[in-house]
Amino acid sequence: MKTKGLAIAFVLMAQLGFSQQITMDEAIIVDTIATKEKLNFEFIDKSPVRASLYSAILPGAGQIYNKKWWKAPIAWGLIGTGIGFTSYYNGLQNKFRSAYLAELDGRTHEYSGILNAEQLAVYQDEYKRNRDYAMALTILAYILNIVDATVDAHLFSIKNDPDFTFQPIVIQDQMSFQPAIGLNINFKF
Structure with missing residues (x-):
């Protein structure tokens, strides 16, 4: 029993005796090589704060910063269309408001004899509501x-990560044996 314990202690001491000391330079080289082999992709990081600031100053600029060129015209189109509708409905609301006020004062206006004060008020309210909706949707598109x-800036590094992939896949349904479309998600640790 004593000899077994002595043999185990001798083996452990021998293992410690043959260990090597690694210098700091060698450790950095080994760590760098292991990191490159493990990652094996170019890590590019985008600043979410910078992307937000660019998009807040000029809509679409954050998408261009994130290299999503095709999203910038969509942002410009949505916000520009919203501004156009807001301006259009604001002009109509102002036109019917001045006609309504002229009708109440007894002056002639563009719709004299065609619409009465109550009808002018209804049109004015409708165009004001449409203007407000257009303004709200424009603000929503801006946000x-x-x-x-x-x-996109937060997720920019994930799309370049080979350890996280997802792709569409066609699989066979187990019940009906018909092909079905699915999504294949892979995580590698």
Whole structure:
């Protein structure tokens, strides 16, 4: 029993005796090589704060910063269309408001004899409501533009990561034996 314990202690001492000391330079080289082999892709990081700021100053600029060129015209189109509708409905609301006020004062206006004061008030309210909806949707598109740029900047490094992939896949349904479309997600640790 004593000899077994002595033999185990001797083996352990021998292992410690043959260990090597690694210098700091060698450790850095080994760590760098292991990191390159493990990652094996170019890590590019985008700043979410910078992308948000660019999109807040000029809609679409954050998408261009994130190298999502095709999203910038969509942001410009949504916000520009919203501004156009807001301006259009604001002009109509102002036109019917001045006609309504002229009708109440007894002056002639563009719709004299065609629409009465109550009808002018209804049109004025309708165009005001449409203007407000267009303005709200424009603000929503502006906010979504900023959020999209921020999220894309956060997720920019994931799309270059070979350890996380997803792709569409066609599989056979187990019940009906018909092909079905699915999504294949792979995580590598």
